[in-house]
Amino acid sequence: MNPVNIFPLIGVGDVVIGLSLGSRLFLIAVGLSLIFGVLGVLNFAHGALYMLGAYFALSVVTNVVDNFWLAIVVGAIAVGIVGAAIEVVTIRPLYERAESDLDQLIVTFGFVLITHEAVRFIWGSQPYSTPMPDALNFTMSIGGSQFTAYRLFVVIAAALVMVGLWLFIKRTYFGSLVRGTSSDREMASMLGVDVPRLYTAVFFAGSFLAGLGGALAAPMQSIGPNLGEAVIIDAFIIVVIGGLGSLSGAFVGAMFVGMMQSIVPQFFDAGSIAVPFLAMVIVLLLKPEGLFGGIGE
Amino acid sequence: MTTVLRTEELRKQFGDLVATDDVSLEFDDQHVTSIIGPNGAGKTTFYNLLTGVLQPTSGEIWLRKDGDMTEITDAEPHEVARSGLSRSYQITNIFEGLTVRENLQVARIAHEGRTFDMRSRPDADEELNEEIDDLMELTNLTEIAETKCDTLSHGEKRNVEIALALAIEPSVFLLDEPTAGMNPTETEEIVSLIRELNRDIDATFIVTEHDMGVVTDISDRIVVLAEGAVLADGEPEAVLSDERVTEAYLGSETV
Amino acid sequence: MSTQNDGLVDRIGNVGRQAIGNGWTTERFALLGLLALVVVSVGPQFQVYLFTEFLIIALFAVAFNLLYGYTGLLSFGHAMFFGAGAYGLAIVLRDYQSAIAEIVGTGLAPLATFVVGGIAGVALALLIAIPVGYLSVRLEEIYFALITLAFGMLFYSLLLQDPYGLTNGSDGIFVALGGVELGGTEFRLAGRRIYYYITATVVTISIYGIWRIVNSPFGTICKALRESPDRAAALGINVSVHRWMTFIVSALFVSIAGVLIAGFSSVATPNEAHWSMSATPVVATVIGGASYFGGPIVGAFLYHYVRWGISRFPALEAYWELFFGIMLIVVVLYFKQGAAGGLAMVGAWLRNVQAAYDRGGANAATAFVRESIGEKLGSMMSRSTTGRSDDGGTDR
Numbered sequence: 001m002n003p004v005n006i007f008p009l010i011g012v013g014d015v016v017i018g019l020s021l022g023s024r025l026f027l028i029a030v031g032l033s034l035i036f037g038v039l040g041v042l043n044f045a046h047g048a049l050y051m052l053g054a055y056f057a058l059s060v061v062t063n064v065v066d067n068f069w070l071a072i073v074v075g076a077i078a079v080g081i082v083g084a085a086i087e088v089v090t091i092r093p094l095y096e097r098a099e100s101d102l103d104q105l106i107v108t109f110g111f112v113l114i115t116h117e118a119v120r121f122i123w124g125s126q127p128y129s130t131p132m133p134d135a136l137n138f139t140m141s142i143g144g145s146q147f148t149a150y151r152l153f154v155v156i157a158a159a160l161v162m163v164g165l166w167l168f169i170k171r172t173y174f175g176s177l178v179r180g181t182s183s184d185r186e187m188a189s190m191l192g193v194d195v196p197r198l199y200t201a202v203f204f205a206g207s208f209l210a211g212l213g214g215a216l217a218a219p220m221q222s223i224g225p226n227l228g229e230a231v232i233i234d235a236f237i238i239v240v241i242g243g244l245g246s247l248s249g250a251f252v253g254a255m256f257v258g259m260m261q262s263i264v265p266q267f268f269d270a271g272s273i274a275v276p277f278l279a280m281v282i283v284l285l286l287k288p289e290g291l292f293g294g295i296g297e
Numbered sequence: 298m299t300t301v302l303r304t305e306e307l308r309k310q311f312g313d314l315v316a317t318d319d320v321s322l323e324f325d326d327q328h329v330t331s332i333i334g335p336n337g338a339g340k341t342t343f344y345n346l347l348t349g350v351l352q353p354t355s356g357e358i359w360l361r362k363d364g365d366m367t368e369i370t371d372a373e374p375h376e377v378a379r380s381g382l383s384r385s386y387q388i389t390n391i392f393e394g395l396t397v398r399e400n401l402q403v404a405r406i407a408h409e410g411r412t413f414d415m416r417s418r419p420d421a422d423e424e425l426n427e428e429i430d431d432l433m434e435l436t437n438l439t440e441i442a443e444t445k446c447d448t449l450s451h452g453e454k455r456n457v458e459i460a461l462a463l464a465i466e467p468s469v470f471l472l473d474e475p476t477a478g479m480n481p482t483e484t485e486e487i488v489s490l491i492r493e494l495n496r497d498i499d500a501t502f503i504v505t506e507h508d509m510g511v512v513t514d515i516s517d518r519i520v521v522l523a524e525g526a527v528l529a530d531g532e533p534e535a536v537l538s539d540e541r542v543t544e545a546y547l548g549s550e551t552v
Numbered sequence: 553m554s555t556q557n558d559g560l561v562d563r564i565g566n567v568g569r570q571a572i573g574n575g576w577t578t579e580r581f582a583l584l585g586l587l588a589l590v591v592v593s594v595g596p597q598f599q600v601y602l603f604t605e606f607l608i609i610a611l612f613a614v615a616f617n618l619l620y621g622y623t624g625l626l627s628f629g630h631a632m633f634f635g636a637g638a639y640g641l642a643i644v645l646r647d648y649q650s651a652i653a654e655i656v657g658t659g660l661a662p663l664a665t666f667v668v669g670g671i672a673g674v675a676l677a678l679l680i681a682i683p684v685g686y687l688s689v690r691l692e693e694i695y696f697a698l699i700t701l702a703f704g705m706l707f708y709s710l711l712l713q714d715p716y717g718l719t720n721g722s723d724g725i726f727v728a729l730g731g732v733e734l735g736g737t738e739f740r741l742a743g744r745r746i747y748y749y750i751t752a753t754v755v756t757i758s759i760y761g762i763w764r765i766v767n768s769p770f771g772t773i774c775k776a777l778r779e780s781p782d783r784a785a786a787l788g789i790n791v792s793v794h795r796w797m798t799f800i801v802s803a804l805f806v807s808i809a810g811v812l813i814a815g816f817s818s819v820a821t822p823n824e825a826h827w828s829m830s831a832t833p834v835v836a837t838v839i840g841g842a843s844y845f846g847g848p849i850v851g852a853f854l855y856h857y858v859r860w861g862i863s864r865f866p867a868l869e870a871y872w873e874l875f876f877g878i879m880l881i882v883v884v885l886y887f888k889q890g891a892a893g894g895l896a897m898v899g900a901w902l903r904n905v906q907a908a909y910d911r912g913g914a915n916a917a918t919a920f921v922r923e924s925i926g927e928k929l930g931s932m933m934s935r936s937t938t939g940r941s942d943d944g945g946t947d948r
Contacts (some may be wrong), residue, residue: 042694101693102626107884112879273709280702378788392779403776408771408786414769
């Protein structure tokens with residue numbers, strides 16, 4: 001193929017789709033990266049928490065109040081509480097152990113199995129969909145392609161989460177505690193930071209973000225018990241490419257994978273699944289700390 | 298008297314910090330040399346350079362191997378060990394989950410180059426186990442041979458530490474703070490063990506040690522490091538009466 | 553080594569004496585295991601079928617544990633070798649059966665194709681494991697888990713998207729083992745009992761092979777790497793090369809299990825290589841007890857039969873994953889020795905009860921039982937109040 005012709009083939013529409021996919025992926029991955037950056041725990045159950053966010057929002061909308069925005073907030077907080085409970089009961093006892101990284105991975109994998117079955121038990125195996133809020137349920141035309149306004153809203157929401165989180169980490173007192181503890185846990189502890197409580201708070205925040213992502217993305221995807229297992233792998237790819245523990249890395253990684261998913265299939269069909277994994281392998285081999293720096297960057 | 302280990306203007310920098318400052322030293326096959334110096338003087342970095350854990354910024358390291366001096370500057374830790382330089386660790390580093398005997402089997406298998414042998418069985422290998430029995434006799438481990446190391450006392454673990462390093466029959470033996478964390482009785486035992494080893498085994502001993510009693514007890518020669526550089530080098534009495542040495546020590550201790 | 557010079561008959565005699573002598577020796581376990589294999593073979597056909605699958609999972613888990621429990625590397629991509637074995641067999645069966653028939657004759661062709669396919673599966677795994685292992689062992693801990701996951705999924709996506717028209721995409725390849733004609737009688741290789749004999753033989757030999765490896769100098773070095781890689785390096789061991797070799801050996805045995813599963817389920821699909829398949833040996837090994845050689849076997853047994861047992865109760869439907877999720881957490885947090893460790897403890901306890909009975913009759917035995925249970929409860933209480941978990945002084 002003549003290289004000159006490549007660019008006209010990527011329409012504005014593809015870029016918007018890529019951004020939209022990337023935004024959803026960012027919302028999945030950012031909490032995972034936050035938790036790893038501060039606690040050093042790779043939370044295998046993060047995708048399961050994302051899935052719970054979608055289900056919780058769904059239940060609020062269908063059973064409690066028909067208010068989409070309230071459902072998102074309730075869903076995210078509820079998932080945050082679940083995450084904090086997981087941390088306190090099953091992960092906290094492991095910090096003291098030497099070389100506990102693999103144990104943490106296995107314990108959180110246990111929650112992948114548990115959540116999967118719990119969701120089937122409560123909601124059944126059938127797929128659900130959440131209706132879009134009326135205010136955003138209309139189509140727009142960008143670059144000749146049609147989009148629902150809700151997709152654009154999710155892009156904006158992801159950007160807001162990124163900026164908000166960045167300001168929170170950089171500008172608030174709690175953010176400075178988080179940064180300090182992530183770079184030197186023992187020092188922070190000696191300076192009087194209540195490390196266990198901070199860890200639980202960060203786990204809450206990371207899980208909250210997972211729940212938020214799941215609830216926000218609910219109208220754009222079908223919700224089923226396998227959702228968590230599907231998205232956790234995407235989340236792993238993203239945080240590895242961006243750098244485990246890096247927030248801006250999670251953003252760039254998510255946008256990269258989103259663009260890959262939107263653009264690559266047009267050139268070679270076989271690549272859309274393989275390319276992100278290939279990118280993950282290459283980053284791990286060449287720059288295992290990821291393409292971007294630590295928690296504050 | 299032959300030289301077995303030599304460094305030539307060995308230098309290691311971490312950014313602007315010079316951890317090892319053009320150290321040129323020779324070690325011969327007869328004397329026990331102690332390397333001393335205040336905390337942060339660069340002893341650990343020097344050891345890590347010798348053993349291949351760190352790569353020097355510049356300079357060279359030469360080791361006598363099969364009768365000839367061979368350059369090992371860029372060698373990896375396992376290559377250094379295979380060339381005959383063995384070390385013990387300041388913070389005990391043994392295979393905690395294995396028994397004392399298994400620990401020594403690991404070292405002997407490595408020494409004999411049988412790490413890829415998938416067919417024989419170490420437990421049934423009489424020759425191997427006889428060698429290990431002798432080694433355990435020498436290092437007072439016979440009674441705890443079948444005990445798992447994570448249940449041993451600190452002093453016993455220190456003995457395993459030394460036995461492991463000895464098991465690969467080194468020509469140069471680096472001991473890193475052999476008495477660290479020991480009570481006076483245990484310290485005395487280890488000192489007499491080192492003396493005994495120096496008498497019985499054909500190896501060059503290099504020791505870092507903070508206990509001055511131990512240092513004067515075992516050393517034929519003392520090298521003082523300060524801020525990465527060699528401050529003094531010579532016979533114990535001469536070195537310890539050197540004013541610059543006292544200054545370096547007192548200076549650091551009053552801080 | 554005195555046994556080396558003895559004749560084969562003497563050695564077998566030795567093993568036999570060990571097996572029927574006093575005490576729970578390894579030989580006795582091995583003998584009982586072999587007996588169980590024979591007993592199962594005459595059981596109801598469905599049980600034979602169920603047991604065959606258990607054996608395959610057991611081999612998968614034992615081979616995985618060579619890398620995890622013995623060497624300290626957690627791979628989340630071993631399904632790639634499981635899949636490689638399955639596809640190697642499937643592709644040879646599909647494309648080369650007639651070519652092989654021309655060489656060996658139609659009567660033996662199905663058996664010969666099965667053998668060639670098996671070798672192809674193992675060779676394919678070897679071809680993948682050499683470069684993948686070389687690259688992966690440069691990383692440690694979760695980074696190793698992540699890179700093996702990525703490699704595994706890369707392989708999965710190749711199987712699924714089938715860029716070379718070789719793997720038939722998501723449908724996979726049908727695996728039809730034919731019938732062998734020998735002296736007028738026909739054996740259907742895929743017949744449940746015949747396939748059970750094949751599986752039992754291959755799995756027994758493979759597990760024995762792995763057992764020899766972990767008890768060889770090679771295996772001793774693996775354990776050293778698990779305990780302290782830098783100390784091992786300081787003794788002259790080339791850590792990354794040894795890890796690489798272990799990775800390859802582990803992959804080869806996993807691929808044998810993969811070959812067997814393709815023949816067992818009559819199909820090779822990309823699911824065999826999916827990461828959730830990589831989780832199977834992780835779950836089985838952790839629950840069974842990674843610090844015991846037999847741990848993954850016990851774990852695979854639980855994994856397989858609990859799953860089957862739960863599926864028999866309509867009320868529970870198929871909520872077996874819930875059970876394993878909880879088991880996984882409980883074992884990692886409170887009982888690192890797993891089910892095999894539990895069995896060993898119960899065995900030791902029963903021997904103590906027996907000893908008490910021998911000493912002072914029924915009363916002494918009852919007293920011992922009461923006392924030891926009280927002690928155990930007491931220690932559990934104190935453990936939960938201190939909040940510190942015990943890793944059980946495992947052989948890890």
